[in-house]
Amino acid sequence: DAGVIQSPRHEVTEMGQEVTLRCKPISGHNSLFWYRQTMMRGLELLIYFNNNVPIDDSGMPEDRFSAKMPNASFSTLKIQPSEPRDSAVYFCASSTAQGNTGELFFGEGSRLTVL
């Protein structure tokens, strides 16, 4: 079975450019999460969706970041305009349950470098 699929795996862009990261969750999972990983801050939850509806976006750094989930099989995280401090690995994860025993399944991540 396919796991969580993220694209692109690597992205190098210049400051001020728009970046769009994509995620396809595992089929049948109803929760989707976007995390950011940096050396300084570790793993930070940016936003999560349940049944395509954003439940908590308090981790989104600022208005330059936006996330959408137009259907159960696709989500995007957009940064516009990008800045060097946005350089990080962005992970998408999905889950099948809201209960506290639910395991998160992570994609392989999108490594973003903003020059």
Added chain:
Amino acid sequence: GNSVTQMEGPVTLSEEAFLTINCTYTATGYPSLFWYVQYPGEGLQLLLKATKADDKGSNKGFEATYRKETTSFHLEKGSVQVSDSAVYFCALRPNSGYSTLTFGKGTMLLVSP
């Protein structure tokens, strides 16, 4: 709020040594506790979990016991291998409504032959 504190790394061991990575947490109620592992260039994957006090999670020779009295969930393995070299994350998930994982900062383990 909820938080997870892990020992800082890197932890450097020789093959077949005993491993302990400490993890303590702060949370209201009775969260579920998890250890995730991240191998180089990959995403996180679940290693083990425990959902209530005194439960022991185990997988691939790793173990961790949910200790409510000390709010801890230390990861142990009796004999590490080079292939265990990775970053290990302790995490909790509250037992209430919509909730997601709160992660510790991760502990890198380096095992040498």
